[in-house]
Every structure is written in structure tokens, then in C-alpha cells.
Amino acid sequence: MKTKCPFKKLLKMNPIGQLLAFQNDPYGFFDEHKPKDTEKPVALNLGFRRFFFCYDPRHAQHILQEQRHKYDKSSLVLKKIKALSGSQGLIQLNDERALGVRQTSARLMSAAGMDRLVQKVDAFVKEIFPVIDKSIENREAVDLVPHLTRIVLRTAGVFILNHDLISESDSLNTAFVDLNRKAGESLRSIAQCPFSPAKRRSLSTIHTELDRIAEEVLLVDEPSLLKALATKGEEKDFIRDQLKAFMFAGYDTTASSLIFAMYLVAAHESVQRQIALEVKRMPDLNYESLKKSTLVQSAYKEALRLYPSAYFLPRESNQEDVLSGVKIPKGSQVFLSVRHIQRHPEYFNNPDEFIADRFLNEIKHPFSFIPFGGGPRICIGAMLAKLEATVVLQKLCEHYEMRAAHPAPPEIEALITAHTNTPLLVFFKKREIRAKKSEG
Numbered sequence: 046m047k048t049k050c051p052f053k054k055l056l057k058m059n060p061i062g063q064l065l066a067f068q069n070d071p072y073g074f075f076d077e078h079k080p081k082d083t084e085k086p087v088a089l090n091l092g093f094r095r096f097f098f099c100y101d102p103r104h105a106q107h108i109l110q111e112q113r114h115k116y117d118k119s120s121l122v123l124k125k126i127k128a129l130s131g132s133q134g135l136i137q138l139n140d141e142r143a144l145g146v147r148q149t150s151a152r153l154m155s156a157a158g159m160d161r162l163v164q165k166v167d168a169f170v171k172e173i174f175p176v177i178d179k180s181i182e183n184r185e186a187v188d189l190v191p192h193l194t195r196i197v198l199r200t201a202g203v204f205i206l207n208h209d210l211i212s213e214s215d216s217l218n219t220a221f222v223d224l225n226r227k228a229g230e231s232l233r234s235i236a237q238c239p240f241s242p243a244k245r246r247s248l249s250t251i252h253t254e255l256d257r258i259a260e261e262v263l264l265v266d267e268p269s270l271l272k273a274l275a276t277k278g279e280e281k282d283f284i285r286d287q288l289k290a291f292m293f294a295g296y297d298t299t300a301s302s303l304i305f306a307m308y309l310v311a312a313h314e315s316v317q318r319q320i321a322l323e324v325k326r327m328p329d330l331n332y333e334s335l336k337k338s339t340l341v342q343s344a345y346k347e348a349l350r351l352y353p354s355a356y357f358l359p360r361e362s363n364q365e366d367v368l369s370g371v372k373i374p375k376g377s378q379v380f381l382s383v384r385h386i387q388r389h390p391e392y393f394n395n396p397d398e399f400i401a402d403r404f405l406n407e408i409k410h411p412f413s414f415i416p417f418g419g420g421p422r423i424c425i426g427a428m429l430a431k432l433e434a435t436v437v438l439q440k441l442c443e444h445y446e447m448r449a450a451h452p453a454p455p456e457i458e459a460l461i462t463a464h465t466n467t468p469l470l471v472f473f474k475k476r477e478i479r480a481k482k483s484e485g
């Protein structure tokens with residue numbers, strides 16, 4: 046028989062206990078403290094700081110939009126990711142330089158830029174087909190996680206560096222993944238280790254590799270974030286920090302969202318069929334036709350709603366505020382639980398259910414769906430992530446029928462963002478509908 050620890054409850058109510066509980070399991074912590082009525086934020090002391098946990102779209106609107114001047118990104122979280130995102134990287138910036146980087150990046154996402162990326166992603170997806178065909182012959186399932194992750198890494202490489210990161214820079218990828226994991230794990234420790242040889246080694250590899258790639262890339266006249274920043278005359282260290290920030294922000298988040306979207310679609314045969322029919326109606330694959338592929342886009346949004354990779358948005362108040370009648374003192378940590386906001390029963394019918402066409406209709410509150418954040422610092426790569434997911438889902442549904450080998454979704458490991466922790470095994474079968482497309 047299990048004996049109950051008499052101190053457990055006491056420790057839990059204690060601010061240090063609360064801090065440890067959050068660090069140990071942030072996902073569970075948000076769940077545990079969710080109030081029945083989400084109208085007011087939940088105030089708690091964690092360690093020596095005052096925290097407010099928010100579960101309501103109205104709080105998101107207040108903090109990210111209406112009273113945004115009262116909130117900065119959380120310095121606690123920014124400190125944990127500084128090595129990864131660069132001390133001058135866009136994520137860390139809070140001045141007019143941020144606007145400059147955002148504008149440069151937005152210009153790269155012109156229709157022509159996006160068309161080029163669509164063709165790249167299309168080519169990357171097609172490289173998985175021989176693996177899938179072999180799995181059909183052998184009647185085996187394919188673990189899609191490494192394949193989807195590679196597509197995302199390669200697409201990020203094209204956008205950021207105009208460089209195929211898979212071809213040469215395995216050391217860059219490994220060092221990046223290592224450092225990303227360490228930053229995530231550091232969220233779980235109270236103390237910040239000032240000197241970690243392993244961390245420094247990873248960082249040094251990332252810098253050496255990025256510098257080496259940059260030298261080659263700048264000789265070629267092809268668009269990339271690197272080229273655009275260099276053309277603007279930005280300094281080398283500043284550019285390197287942006288490259289790191291974009292890699293950090295765009296790699297894991299997109300990969301995990303794609304893995305969940307793939308799982309959900311593989312688990313819903315009729316959705317696959319409808320996506321395949323939608324593709325059949327599209328004359329060509331380009332950015333314009335993607336924009337018209339409303340069902341696949343809705344299905345991807347639904348995956349982002351149920352499994353947001355940025356599962357919380359951390360803010361810090363820079364002045365006193367009042368949120369739904371609750372006083373928020375200056376210097377408080379204010380954490381928005383994106384996962385709960387996006388499953389709020391007042392704003393979504395059957396909130397835990399995957400309804401692929403849910404987003405074909407308007408949602409009830411503009412801040413009830415915030416996988417990319419909101420307000421002026423909303424994710425600058427959202428269009429790219431959507432483009433990638435749309436092409437990958439369309440291509441796989443067009444060519445194959447899929448069946449998820451396990452009924453449960455991949456397990457989640459909640460670090461700074463939510464990672465998937467288990468394989469995604471899928472059985473494939475050739476889709477008949479394709480033959481009809483070429484006939485008609």
C-alpha cells in the first residue's frame with residue numbers, strides 16, 4: 046500500500062514547492078491550477094516572485110493587444126534562451142531594431158518568395174515517397190518523426206540561409222538540437238549554470254558552422270534572411286544572432302506542429318479523403334493554390350489548437366495593471382496558457398475533439414486561437430509554418446491513404462515549447478483517387 050507523505054501537501058502550498066512543481070511539470074501545473082471560472086487570473090507565489098496564470102481569451106486580448114505597453118516578454122524565460130536565440134536576436138530585442146528585422150523577414154515572404162519555398166518543400170516531401178513505397182511492399186509502418194523533422198530543418202535552412210542544412214551541416218543540427226534541449230531543461234532548474242562546458246561547445250560549433258555557411262552563401266545571389274540582412278549592412282554578430290533566433294523559433298515549433306497534424310490526419314481517414322479531393326480540384330501547386338486549400342489549412346489550425354507547440358506565452362508586467370479586477374503589481378510574471386485558452390468550452394464546441402473543418406467558420410473570439418501569439422510581436426514565421434504543413438499534408442493525402450499505428454497521440458515533453466517524445470508510426474496504402482486526377 047502506498048503511504049502518503051505528510052509533507053507533500055505542505056510542500057505544494059509553499060512557494061518553493063510551487064516553483065519546483067511548475068519546473069518539474071509545467072503542463073500538469075497549468076492543468077492543476079485551472080479555475081472553474083476562468084474570468085480571473087490565478088495568483089500564486091512561485092519562489093520569490095508573484096505569478097499570474099491566465100486561462101481566458103479575454104486575458105490574452107488584454108495582455109497581447111489592448112494593454113500591451115504594460116507587458117514585456119518575461120525576462121526569466123528570455124534569460125534561459127539567450128544562448129540559443131542570441132542576445133541581439135529578434136526574440137530578445139525590444140527596440141526599433143526588432144521592427145527592422147521583422148520588416149526584412151516579412152519582405153522575404155512575398156508571393157514570389159513563398160512560391161519558391163512551396164517548390165522546395167514539395168521536392169523535400171517527394172524524397173520520402175520511396176521510403177513509404179518500400180514500407181507498403183514490406184507491410185511495415187513508417188516512423189514519420191525523423192522525416193518530418195528533416196523537411197522542417199531543410200525548409201528553415203532555405204529560408205534563413207539558402208542552404209540545405211541536411212547536406213553538410215550535421216554538426217550544426219546536432220549542436221543546435223543539444224543546446225535547444227539544454228535550454229528547455231534549464232527551465233526545470235532554479236539555478237542558472239553560469240558555465241557549462243557542454244553548452245559552450247555546442248554554441249561554439251553553431252557559431253563556426255554558421256560563419257562558414259555564411260561565407261559561402263553570401264557569394265551567391267539567391268534570397269535568404271542572411272543575404273537580406275547583409276545587404277542592409279547589418280554587422281556580423283547581429284546577423285548571426287538573427288540566424289540563431291529564427292532557427293530556434295522556427296525549427297522545433299514547426300516540427301512538433303507538423304507531427305501532431307500528421308497524427309490527427311492519419312487517424313481520420315475521411316479527412317484524408319477530403320484533403321485529397323481538395324488537391325484534385327487545384328490546377329497547380331503554388332502559393333495561390335495553397336491559399337485556396339481551405340480544408341487542409343483548417344485541419345492544420347485544428348492541430349495547432351489542440352496541441353500548440355508554444356503552449357504558454359510568458360510576459361512580465363513593467364508597470365502596475367488591473368486584469369479582470371485583479372491587481373497585477375509591477376514586475377509580476379504573467380503566463381498565458383495557450384492550450385487552455387484554445388480549448389475553452391465557451392469559445393469552442395466539443396473543445397477536445399478534432400474537427401478538421403472547424404476553422405472554415407469564424408471563431409468566436411479573436412484571441413481564443415493564439416498558437417502564434419498575438420499583437421505586434423506575433424510570430425513572424427507563421428506563414429512559412431502554414432505553407433510547409435499545407436504542402437506536406439496535401440502531398441501525403443494526395444498520394445496515400447494513411448492509418449496511425451497507435452490510437453493515442455504522440456507523447457508530449459513540455460520544455461520551453463512542447464516537443465513530441467515518441468515515434469509516429471503510420472501504415473500507408475497507395476491512394477486510388479490519384480489515378481482519377483490524371484484521367485480527368
Ligand code: HEM
Pocket residue numbers: 118135136137143147201204290291292294295296298299300302353354355358359415416417418419421422423424425426427429430
Ligand atoms: C508552428 C510553428 C510555429 C509556432 C507555433 C510559432 C509560435 C510562435 C509564438 C507563439 C511566438 C510569439 C512568442 C511570444 O510572443 O512570446 C513566435 C515568435 C517568433 N517566431 Fe514563431 N512559431 C512557429 C514557426 C516559426 C517559423 C517557421 C519561424 C521562422 C523561420 C518563426 C520565427 C519566429 C520569430 C523570429 C519570433 C519572434 C518574433 C518577435 O519577437 O518579434 N516561427 N512564434
